[in-house]
Amino acid sequence: MIEVRGLTRYYGTTKAVEDLTFSIASNEIVGFLGLNGAGKTTTLKILAGLLLPTAGEVRLDGQDLFSAPLDVRKRIGFLPEEPPLYAEMTVRDFLVHVGLIRGLTREEAESAIPSVAERTGIQEVLDQVIGTLSHGFRKRVGIAQAIVHHPSLVILDEPIAGLDPVQIVEMREMIVGLRATCTVLVSSHILSEVSQTCDRLLILKNGRLAGQGTESELALRARGHARLLLSVRGTREDLARALDGPSEVTGWTVEAEAGAVLTARVDLSGDHAEVVVRRLVEAGVGIRRVVEAEAELEQIFLQLTGEGER
Amino acid sequence: MRGLLLVARRDLQAYFNTAWGYVILAAMLLIDGLLFNAFAMGASAQYSSDVLEKFFYLSSGITMAGAVILTMRLFGEERSAGTMVLLDTAPLTDLQIVLGKFLAGFAMIAILLGLTLYMPALIFVNGKVSLLHIASGYLGLLALGATVTAIGTWGSAVTRGQYVGAGITAVVTVALLLTWMLAKVSDPPLKAILSYVALFDKHFQPFQKGRINIESLVYYASLTFAFLVLAVRGIQGRRWR
Numbered sequence: 373m374i375e376v377r378g379l380t381r382y383y384g385t386t387k388a389v390e391d392l393t394f395s396i397a398s399n400e401i402v403g404f405l406g407l408n409g410a411g412k413t414t415t416l417k418i419l420a421g422l423l424l425p426t427a428g429e430v431r432l433d434g435q436d437l438f439s440a441p442l443d444v445r446k447r448i449g450f451l452p453e454e455p456p457l458y459a460e461m462t463v464r465d466f467l468v469h470v471g472l473i474r475g476l477t478r479e480e481a482e483s484a485i486p487s488v489a490e491r492t493g494i495q496e497v498l499d500q501v502i503g504t505l506s507h508g509f510r511k512r513v514g515i516a517q518a519i520v521h522h523p524s525l526v527i528l529d530e531p532i533a534g535l536d537p538v539q540i541v542e543m544r545e546m547i548v549g550l551r552a553t554c555t556v557l558v559s560s561h562i563l564s565e566v567s568q569t570c571d572r573l574l575i576l577k578n579g580r581l582a583g584q585g586t587e588s589e590l591a592l593r594a595r596g597h598a599r600l601l602l603s604v605r606g607t608r609e610d611l612a613r614a615l616d617g618p619s620e621v622t623g624w625t626v627e628a629e630a631g632a633v634l635t636a637r638v639d640l641s642g643d644h645a646e647v648v649v650r651r652l653v654e655a656g657v658g659i660r661r662v663v664e665a666e667a668e669l670e671q672i673f674l675q676l677t678g679e680g681e682r
Numbered sequence: 683m684r685g686l687l688l689v690a691r692r693d694l695q696a697y698f699n700t701a702w703g704y705v706i707l708a709a710m711l712l713i714d715g716l717l718f719n720a721f722a723m724g725a726s727a728q729y730s731s732d733v734l735e736k737f738f739y740l741s742s743g744i745t746m747a748g749a750v751i752l753t754m755r756l757f758g759e760e761r762s763a764g765t766m767v768l769l770d771t772a773p774l775t776d777l778q779i780v781l782g783k784f785l786a787g788f789a790m791i792a793i794l795l796g797l798t799l800y801m802p803a804l805i806f807v808n809g810k811v812s813l814l815h816i817a818s819g820y821l822g823l824l825a826l827g828a829t830v831t832a833i834g835t836w837g838s839a840v841t842r843g844q845y846v847g848a849g850i851t852a853v854v855t856v857a858l859l860l861t862w863m864l865a866k867v868s869d870p871p872l873k874a875i876l877s878y879v880a881l882f883d884k885h886f887q888p889f890q891k892g893r894i895n896i897e898s899l900v901y902y903a904s905l906t907f908a909f910l911v912l913a914v915r916g917i918q919g920r921r922w923r
Contacts, residue, residue, distance in 0.1 A: 383923075422770050424921045442773040456765045458692070460699035473688050473772040517768070 373398050374419070374525055374555060379428035381414050381579075388414040389579040392428070396572075398524070399551050403566035404559040406576030407677055412559050413529065415576070419557065420450035420527050432525055446475045449523035449554070453530040455514025459503035463494060463513055466502060467520050474521035484520050492516040492546060508539040515546060519554065526554045532565055544569050563673055575676045583676040588664050590672045597622055598640040599665035600648060605632050605658030614655035620644035637665065685774045689782025693756065694789050703790065706751055711797055714744045718801050730809030731892070737801055738819040738890040742882060744798075745791060745827045746859075750851045752790045753834025756783040757917070758844030770920070780913045784835045791827035795820060815892030822889020825902035829881065830855050832909035840916035855881065858905075881905075 379392040389411040396402050406412045417423040419430060421441055430437040437444045458466055464485060471481030489495045492512045497505060502513060511531065518526050531547065532540050547569050550556050560566050566573065567587060575583040575590070583590050592598050604611065608626060611634065615624045620641050628635040638648055645662065652659055697703030722736035760766040769779050802816050830851070837851035838844070862883035865876035877884055878901070885898035 420771050422767065422921065442775070445771055445773045448771065450767065450771045452764070452767055454764050456763075456767045458696070458765060459763070460696065469688070469692055470768060470772075473685065473692075473768070473774060475773055 373433060374557075375429075375431045376419070377429050377431075379415065379418065379430065380426045381411075381418060381423065382426045387579055389418075389425075389576075392576075392579075392581055394574055394581060394584055396555055396557065398555055399553075400572060401547065401551055401556040401558065401570045403570035403573045404557055404576070405563070405566060405573055405673060406582075410576040410677070411579035412576055414579075416450075416527050416529050416557070416559055419525075420448055421445045422450075446521065447524045449518030449521065449526040451514045451518045451526075451528045451531060453533055455510050456517070457502045457510060457513060460501065462499050462501055463505075463516075464498045466513070467516055470517045471520045476521055481520070484522070488516050488520050491519070491549060493542065507534055508536070508542075511535060511539070511543065512546070515543075519550065522553065524554060526550055526556050528556065528558045530560055531558060532560060532562060540565065575673065577677045583672075587672070590676065591665075592643070593676075598643055598645075600638045600640065600645055601661075601663050601665045602634075602636045602638060602648075602652075602659070603661035604634055604636065604652065605660060606634065606656070607632075608634070610655050610657045611636060614651040614657055615648070618644075618647055618651060620647045633660065685772075685778040686782045686785065689769070689774065689779055690785035690789070693783055693786030696755075696759070697752070697786070697790055702755070706748065707790075707794055707797065710744050710748045710794055714741055714798055715801065717744075722801075730805050730811045731815060733805055733809070734802060734811045734815055734819065735890050735892075737805075738823065741795070741798060741819075741823055742826055742886055742890070745795065745823050746830045746855055748794050749787065749791055749827055749830035749834050750848055750855060753787045753831055753838055753851060754844045754848035755838070756787055756835055757838040758841070758847050761842060762844070776914050776917050780835060780839065780910055780917065783838075784832060784910060784913075787831040787835060788828050791831055792824065795823050795827065812892065818889050818892050818894045821894060822886050822898070825889070825899055826881070826886055829902045829905045829909075832906040832913070833858075836909040836913040836916060839913040859883075 373395065375395045377393050379389055380387075381389040392415060404412050404416065414423065418425050419437075421437060421444070424438065432444050432447055435444050458469075461469070467485055467488065468478070468481045471484055472478065476484065485498070489498055492515050494509060494512050494516055497509055497513075502510070505513065511534075515528070515531065518528070528547065532543050535543055544565065547556060547558060558566065558570060572586055573584065573590060574581060583593060585593070611624070611626070615621050615638060621638060621644075622641050623639040624636055626634050626636045640648070645664070649659065649662060717740040718737055722733050722740060757766070760769065802811065802819075805811050833854050834847070834851040837854065838847040841847040841850055858879060858881035861876040862880035865873050865880065868876055885895070885901050888895035888898060
C-alpha cells in the first residue's frame with residue numbers, strides 16, 4: 373500500500389505540486405490524469421525516488437521513501453515514457469543486470485527472467501540485441517525491467533504512447549495482469565485507456581488533486597447527481613407512476629422505445645438505485661436491466677480540471 | 683561494494699559492446715606506437731634508460747588524452763540515452779554510482795597501458811633496462827591516469843553534454859599541467875603551491891626516471907579523491923533540480 377501525505381514540490385519559486393494527499397491500496401490499478409503541466413510527471417518522479425519533494429511524505433507498506441530510500445527503491449519499478457534501455461545489450465543480459473542492481477542475486481535474477489518474459493510477451497526476443505527491437509517490444513522490455521525485481525509498486529508513465537491499436541490492447545492486458553502481484557500507478561493522456569484499465573482515478577489540476585475515485589464516483593461528483601439506465605417492459609405511464617413521486621428522482625427521460633420495451637435515463641440526487649427498483653416493482657413495471665450510467669471520462673476530466681469552462 | 687562493481691562492469695562492457703572502446707584503444711596505441719618509434723627510439727644511438735624515459739614521457743600524454751576521451755561518456759551517454767533513470771531508481775548510493783563509473787574508466791586506462799607493454803619490451807631487443815624502472819614508470823602512468831579519470835568522471839557528472847564534459851576535463855587537466863609555468867613567474871608562497879599542484883612537472887618526472895615517489899603518489903591519490911568527492915556532490919543535486 374502506498375500513502376502520500378502533503379506532497380509539495382517547487383522548482384525554484386515555481387510550484388509544481390502542492391499538498392497532494394492520497395493512498396493506493398495493494399493490487400489496485402490507479403490512473404493518474406491531468407493536463408500538461410498539472411504535476412503528473414513530477415509526482416511520478418517523486419514516487420519513483422528520482423526527485424525529492426520540498427515537503428510531504430511517501431510511505432510504501434509503512435516505510436518512508438525519503439528516510440529509507442534504498443530499501444524502498446528495491447520495491448518500486450518505474451517505466452518512464454521513453455523506456456530506459458541499454459541498446460547494445462541483449463534483452464536477457466539487460467534484465468539480469470537490472471535485477472542485480474535492484475538487489476536480486478544472480479540466481480534470483482536469472483530465474484525471474486522466464487516468468488517476466490512470459491508476462492510481458494518477450495520470450496521470442498530474449499536473446500536479441502535491444503537496439504534491433506521494434507517500438508512495441510521496447511515498451512514491453514521497459515515493463516519487464518520495471519517488474520523483474522518483483523516490486524510491490526509499479527509506476528508507468530504513458531505506457532501506451534506511440535503504440536499501434538493491437539499493441540495497445542496487448543499492453544492493456546499486460547497492465548491488468550500486473551494487478552496479481554503489484555500495485556500499479558498509470559499515467560496516460562488517452563482517457564479511454566485509463567477508463568478501461570484502472571480501478572480508480574486521480575485527477576490533478578495545477579499541482580493539486582482535483583478529484584479521486586472510481587469513474588462512477590467522479591461522474592457523480594462532476595454531474596452533481598447519479599444516473600441510472602433502465603431497460604423495462606411497460607408503458608410511459610407506468611414509468612411516470614413509478615418515477616414521478618420520490619424526491620430521490622430528480623428527472624427522467626425515455627431514450628428509446630422498441631415495442632413494449634423502453635430504455636430510460638433516470639437522474640438521482642444520490643446513490644438511490646434501490647429506491648428506483650422498489651418503485652418500479654411496486655408500479656408493476658417489468659425490469660429487464662438497471663445499470664449505473666457512466667459519464668464520458670472526457671466530460672469528467674474537463675469538468676474537474678475546469679477545461680470545460682473555456 | 684556489490685553495487686559499485688555492478689555499475690563498473692556494465693560500463694566496462696559498454697566500452698566493448700560497441701566499436702567505441704576498440705576504436706579509442708586502437709587509436710591511442712597507434713599514436714603511442716608512432717611517437718615511440720619517431721621520438722623515443724630515434725635514429726641515433728642512445729642509452730636504453732633514455733629511450734624508456736622518453737617512452738613514459740610520451741605515454742603520459744596518451745594516458746591523459748585517453749582518460750579525457752574515455753570518461754566523456756560515463757554520465758553523458760546515460761543522460762542522452764535516458765538510462766540514468768535505471769541507476770537513479772535503483773537502490774544504489776551516489777558514491778557507488780560515481781565509484782563504479784570511475785572504476786570502469788580506470789580499468790580502460792589500465793587496459794590501454796597494459797597493451798603498451800610491448801614497447802618497453804622492444805627495448806630488450808638491443809638494450810637493457812631495469813624492471814624496476816619499467817614498474818615505477820607504469821605506476822606513475824596509472825596514478826596519472828587515475829587522476830585524470832577522476833577529473834573526467836567529475837566533468838562528465840556535472841555537465842549534460844558529452845563534449846562539454848570532455849572540454850571541461852581537458853581544460854582542468856591542462857590548467858593543472860601548466861601551473862609549473864605560472865610557478866616560474868610567481869613569488870613565494872604561491873610559487874611553492876603552484877609548483878606542488880603541477881600534474882606532470884613535479885610529480886610524474888620521478889616515475890619517468892625510475893623513482894617511486896611516495897609524495898607524488900599521495901598527491902595523485904589526493905587529487906583523485908577530491909575530484910571523486912566533487913563528482914558525488916555534483917550528481918547529488920540532480921534529485922533537487
